[in-house]
Amino acid sequence: MIRPLAVLLLAAGPAPAQVIQLLDPSVTDVQIIELAPAIAVQQTLVATAPGAVLRALDRISGITTDLELASGDSVSYARLSITLAECRYPPEDPTSNAYARLTISDRTSAAVAFDGWMVANSPALSALDDPRYDVWLIRCRID
Numbered sequence: 001m002i003r004p005l006a007v008l009l010l011a012a013g014p015a016p017a018q019v020i021q022l023l024d025p026s027v028t029d030v031q032i033i034e035l036a037p038a039i040a041v042q043q044t045l046v047a048t049a050p051g052a053v054l055r056a057l058d059r060i061s062g063i064t065t066d067l068e069l070a071s072g073d074s075v076s077y078a079r080l081s082i083t084l085a086e087c088r089y090p091p092e093d094p095t096s097n098a099y100a101r102l103t104i105s106d107r108t109s110a111a112v113a114f115d116g117w118m119v120a121n122s123p124a125l126s127a128l129d130d131p132r133y134d135v136w137l138i139r140c141r142i143d
Contacts, residue, residue, distance in 0.1 A: 049140035052087035052100045057134040081105050087140040096121045098140040
């Protein structure tokens with residue numbers, strides 16, 4: 001006969017103990033496992049840049065275009081309207097670790113195609129989903 005076994009996971013640290021009621025009263029064996037303490041989160045200082053450099057690709061023609069935007073400005077690229085809210089970067093690495101808050105909308109349908117943070121060193125993490133055009137962040141403009 002297989003006996004059911006309940007496993008209680010307790011996080012190590014200053015959290016108060018919690019009482020867990022088992023849903024199956026026939027469970028008699030309980031194993032308690034303590035998890036490692038939470039990993040400390042390192043805070044990174046970031047600076048705000050006055051603008052950003054984006055790269056746009058027309059997948060049909062294969063032509064890329066670099067777009068420079070100031071914070072709060074918009075630019076048109078083909079049928080897309082791209083608005084930069086802000087660009088942030090760590091002062092020790094301003095080129096590859098930049099991230100920008102962008103809104104990209106399709107002017108023909110007035111639909112928002114992308115609204116969020118785009119990361120320079122991981123362009124696929126949060127990307128524009130458009131069948132013809134691709135837009136990604138290159139770096140913050142710090143000059």
